Ligand code: B12
Ligand code: SF4
């Protein structure tokens with residue numbers, strides 16, 4: 001007889017796949033103590049830089065304790081949504097001022113929330129005596145650790161989650177529930193496929209990575225997106241060669257053989273048209289602009305992840321990229 005939990009999981013999987021999630025896994029609502037210790041170390045070393053919410057949530061004990069969420073979760077449904085597209089690959093390969101793939105279209109927080117709300121509506125109808133709550137980076141819980149624990153992906157040496165067939169260009173979202181859904185399916189557990197590869201570690205221009213670990217303060221993604229205290233570039237900002245990246249950085253994913261495999265086959269495509277690159281990225285007029293006015297910034301980046309940094313930081317990233325490259329050549 002089939003385990004009834006597996007029947008429910010299969011039903012949930014179908015509901016989530018219908019909303020376009022290619023990855024669906026299940027895990028207990030629990031963070032392994034080894035991860036809690038590493039998080040503790042990371043925080044003690046202040047490797048979060050100016051993302052002070054990290055330390056604050058941790059210090060007051062709300063991070064990863066699954067408290068005050070309106071439910072006592074037993075299980076987590078871990079979801080992955082592909083944002084890669086061949087159009088995106090082409091656009092990025094032609095960019096002089098490079099923008100990471102995830103930011104070429106609309107903001108994933110908005111889009112995945114919409115998809116999640118439709119899933120929650122069905123789940124609440126199907127399982128009326130249970131509670132469900134979705135997070136897209138929005139709750140103080142470690143979605144990356146939980147998704148790795150579900151066994152549907154592995155965590156690479158570049159610290160991103162990777163799937164052997166789909167690569168790593170996917171977003172995460174989780175649904176917490178008090179419904180008992182069991183842990184990872186032993187038959188589907190993905191093992192670490194990094195082996196002796198070091199491509200991501202060797203390509204990182206700022207030395208932000210050690211095997212499976214990162215110092216966020218050195219990561220170009222942090223420097224161009226999260227480090228927003230100064231609208232003019234500071235010395236620490238200029239310390240690193242950003243290799244042309246003005247918003248985020250994909251270098252340690254581009255070199256990863258598991259993404260290169262996907263690129264070769266060109267089969268893994270986002271199913272969400274709003275994740276495709278907006279048309280202006282290929283417009284020479286846009287590309288030639290050395291800075292944007294507030295009006296231009298709002299026009300191009302409305303509802304895009306880039307909207308969050310504001311036009312002054314965009315201009316800082318753009319301008320100083322050129323200054324830096326000139327100084328180094
Ligand atoms: C803070 C944050 C950042 C920070 C810090 C990055 C980081 N590595 O954590 C910055 C701003 C630098 C960043 C950058 C990016 N981010 Co970000 N970020 C987050 C966020 C909000 C929290 C992540 C977190 O908790 N970090 C804390 C640190 C301590 O975690 P960690 O580095 O994984 O540390 C663990 C490992 O070191 C591990 N460990 C230590 N030793 C060993 C040994 C082994 C063998 C193993 C397995 C593990 C292990 O223990 C630690 C604790 O678990 C998540 C969203 C979320 N809700 O989780 C998105 C998230 C991780 N980011 C995401 C993305 C897309 C990016 C970028 C690709 C964006 C870009 N193109 O610029 C880059 C990637 C840079 C990189 N190489 O990681 C996606 C990743 C999706 C995926 N496939 O993995 C997420 C999940 C957002 C989402 N909802 O989809 N990000
Ligand atoms: S995203 Fe760029 S800077 Fe950050 S770790 Fe990867 S290669 Fe290094």
Ligand code: SF4
Pocket residue numbers: 156157158159193194195197198199200201252255256257258
């Ligand atoms: S580049 Fe190599 S070491 Fe880095 S995450 Fe990919 S497979 Fe692992």
